[in-house]
Amino acid sequence: xxxxxxxxxxxxxxxxxxxxxxxxxxxxxxxxxxxxxxxxxxxxxxxxxxxxxxxxxxxxxxxxxxxxxxxxxxxxxxxxxxxxxxxxxxxxxxxxxxxxxxxxxxxxxxxxxxxxxxxxxxxxxxxxxxxxxxxxxxxxxxxxxxxxxxxxxxxxxxxxxxxxxxxxxxxxxxxxxxxxxxxxxxxxxxxxxxxxxxxxxxxxxxxxxxxxxxxxxxxxxxxxxxxxxxxxxxxxxxxxxxxxxxxxxxxxxxxxxxxxxxxxxxxxxxxxxxxxxxxxxxxxxxxxxxxxxxxxxxxxxxxxxxxxxxxxxxxxxxxxxxxxxxxxxxxxxxxxxxxxxxxxxxxxxxxxxxxxxxxxxxxxxxxxxxxxxxxxxxxxxxxxxxxxxxxxxxxxxxxxxxxxxxxxxxxxxxxxxxxxxxxxxxxxx
Numbered sequence: 001x002x003x004x005x006x007x008x009x010x011x012x013x014x015x016x017x018x019x020x021x022x023x024x025x026x027x028x029x030x031x032x033x034x035x036x037x038x039x040x041x042x043x044x045x046x047x048x049x050x051x052x053x054x055x056x057x058x059x060x061x062x063x064x065x066x067x068x069x070x071x072x073x074x075x076x077x078x079x080x081x082x083x084x085x086x087x088x089x090x091x092x093x094x095x096x097x098x099x100x101x102x103x104x105x106x107x108x109x110x111x112x113x114x115x116x117x118x119x120x121x122x123x124x125x126x127x128x129x130x131x132x133x134x135x136x137x138x139x140x141x142x143x144x145x146x147x148x149x150x151x152x153x154x155x156x157x158x159x160x161x162x163x164x165x166x167x168x169x170x171x172x173x174x175x176x177x178x179x180x181x182x183x184x185x186x187x188x189x190x191x192x193x194x195x196x197x198x199x200x201x202x203x204x205x206x207x208x209x210x211x212x213x214x215x216x217x218x219x220x221x222x223x224x225x226x227x228x229x230x231x232x233x234x235x236x237x238x239x240x241x242x243x244x245x246x247x248x249x250x251x252x253x254x255x256x257x258x259x260x261x262x263x264x265x266x267x268x269x270x271x272x273x274x275x276x277x278x279x280x281x282x283x284x285x286x287x288x289x290x291x292x293x294x295x296x297x298x299x300x301x302x303x304x305x306x307x308x309x310x311x312x313x314x315x316x317x318x319x320x321x322x323x324x325x326x327x328x329x330x331x332x333x334x335x336x337x338x339x340x341x342x343x344x345x346x347x348x349x350x351x352x353x354x355x356x357x358x359x360x361x362x363x364x365x366x367x368x369x370x371x372x373x374x375x376x377x378x379x380x381x382x383x384x385x386x387x388x389x390x391x392x393x394x395x396x397x398x399x400x401x402x403x404x405x406x407x408x409x410x411x412x413x414x415x416x417x418x419x420x421x422x423x424x425x426x427x428x429x
Contacts (some may be wrong), residue, residue, distance in 0.1 A: 006033070011110060012115075012123025015331040024126070026342045027329050028108050030130040033080035034151045035106040038143070043105050047099040051079040053086040056311045066113040068340065080112040084129040085280065085305065090132050090309060098130040101134030120297060120328050129320030130302075138251060141284045141304060142258045144320050148288060148302070149264050151324065161336050162299070164264075166255065166286040169303070170248025172275065175227045178240065179220035188214045190279070192224075197275035199228055226270050236270070250286060280305040284320065291327075300324035343397075350416070352402040353380035353389035358380070366414060366429070368405055393419055 011017050016024060017334050032042070047229045068080045072418045081087055084107060092103060110126045116121055130147055132140045145164065152162055172193070176182045181192045191214040195207060202210070209222050224238070230236035233253055244250075252270065278283040283304030290299055302322025309316045333339050352367050354360065367379045378398065380389065386403065393401045403415040409429070417424045 010011055010123075012117040014122065014124070022346060023330060023339065024331075026334075026345050027326055028126070028128075029345065030154050031151060031324070032106075032109060032129070033068055034147065034154050035128070035130055037150075037189050038104070040148055043091070043107050044109060045081070045084070045091055045107070047080060047110075047329065048078045049087055049090070050082055052079045053090060053311065054082060056086070060300065064426040065201055067117045068112045068114050071226050081109075082111055082113045084109060084111070084127065085321065086133075086308065086311075088129060088131060089305075089308045089319065090312055092317075092319075094313045096133065096309075096314070096317055099134075100294060103133040104131075105131045105133070118330050122327055126326040127300075127323045129323045130320060133315060133317060133319045135320075136306070136318040137256070138254055138297070140318070140320050141251070142255055144302065144322060145268075145284075145286060146257065146262065148265065148286070148300075149259075149267055151265075152288065155329075155333060156338055156341065157332075158336060160291060162267070162288055162290055162332070164268045164276045164286055164288050165410060166252060166268060166284065167272055167274040168248035168252050168284050169276075169281050170283060171246055171252065172242070172248070172272075173238070174243060174248060175223065178218060178243075178244050179215060181220065183216070188329070188350050190360040192216065193275060194247075196224070196228065196273075199273045199275075230272055231270070233270050236272070238272040255284065272296040274301070276303055280308045282307055286322070288324070290332045290335060292332075294337040295327070295331055295332075299328040299332055313376065324390040347376050348400060349396075349398045350375050350377045350400045350402055351380070351389065351393045351396070351398045352377055352404065353392070354383050355386060355389070355403070357383040359406070359409070362409055363404055366402065389415070390419075 008151060011158065016021075017261070019343060025060075051067055052064055055118060066082055068082070068083045073080055088105060090109070092105075096103070103247055107129050108126065109129070110124060112124050115121065115123060118312055132144060145166070145299060161342075167224065173182065174191065176189065182391060183190055184192070189411070192211060195202070195210040195214070202415050211224065216224070226239040227236065230239055233244075233249065233256070236249075243268075244253075254266060259265065259307040271287075274285055274287045276287070281303045283306065285301065285303035288299035288300045300323055302320070306318050307316050329379065352363060352370070370377045386405070390401060399419055401417045401419060408414050412429050413426050414429055415424050415426050
């Protein structure tokens with residue numbers, strides 16, 4: 001006998017048995033429903049791409065050590081996609097010139113990153129990606145923010161259960177100008193930005209050390225600290241006079257006002273620690289945070305990235321988008337006890353047991369008729385007594401049992417038993 005193989009899934013991945021799949025389907029269906037409501041169109045790209053497109057703009061982690069790469073038969077280095085933005089941008093470059101603008105696209109797809117699995121972060125994961133291509137208007141940014149908020153609200157998220165925190169890379173760039181970081185070599189400037197991106201995860205000594213190594217003196221570090229400690233645009237203006245003249249500041253103020261006017265004011269806040277680690281962001285950036293103390297974490301984020309098309313040798317075009325993940329969404333639903341709707345979203349199931357081996361044809365004829373009415377009908381494959389059939393239906397959480405025995409057939413009838421309320425209804429064959 002050969003070596004026994006493990007029946008465990010690879011580390012960082014997960015089997016979804018039907019009960020778990022129902023949770024994910026509820027999440028995916030909610031995502032899809034809201035995106036279609038906004039007029040977005042669904043697409044999909046290949047599971048693999050040239051590894052170089054992620055190394056170009058995805059940042060040092062995702063575009064580096066987290067890439068899962070291999071060589072195809074032609075010796076080309078490919079990567080299982082770790083994110084969608086470079087992939088959809090590549091796809092859009094092929095049709096952008098001939099397409100009416102803007103393009104509003106979304107996808108629900110799986111991804112792979114070679115990282116250490118932890119709560120809320122698996123190696124294989126699923127994401128919704130929503131993007132608007134071809135519009136530089138502030139209304140495009142506002143619509144993306146509104147779409148992200150409406151997706152959260154669609155899950156019946158309670159008020160004060162989450163916050164959408166916004167920032168702007170142009171504003172960050174202005175702060176880097178004030179502290180002299182923009183005069184640094186590109187690798188040093190990148191090191192400064194990545195330190196800001198990890199601000200909440202580092203202590204003050206580590207931050208000072210990193211900024212010092214990047215070439216910023218104490219005075220420059222003070223400017224950075226004043227910016228990062230600001231909790232509102234008003235507070236930022238008081239800390240750094242004149243910063244409100246920056247285009248990024250103005251875009252933030254206008255986007256905030258637009259969302260407040262639409263009734264979303266209680267869900268949004270300025271947060272300078274929202275940097276986004278991807279190198280392609282160049283305008284608005286945002287993240288949605290779960291405010292439950294037991295699950296206080298960033299759930300997903302996005303922003304504007306107008307300069308990504310150039311890596312494919314094409315003229316750059318405006319783009320803004322975001323990408324929530326399945327696992328962080330699931331944890332949010334659990335943390336706020338919002339998973340009751342999962343079962344409610346599933347269609348009613350009917351169980352039609354085979355009550356006698358001689359009734360195979362009649363049982364399947366009735367199943368065909370009921371399925372033709374749009375009902376989900378599970379048919380028993382082996383003969384069983386009615387009490388066993390009802391017991392089976394209870395274990396499977398099936399809401400209705402169709403009863404068709406010899407007595408029913410002789411009367412030209414069948415019954416449907418409601419397993420939740422206990423009543424029965426009779427119908428003609």
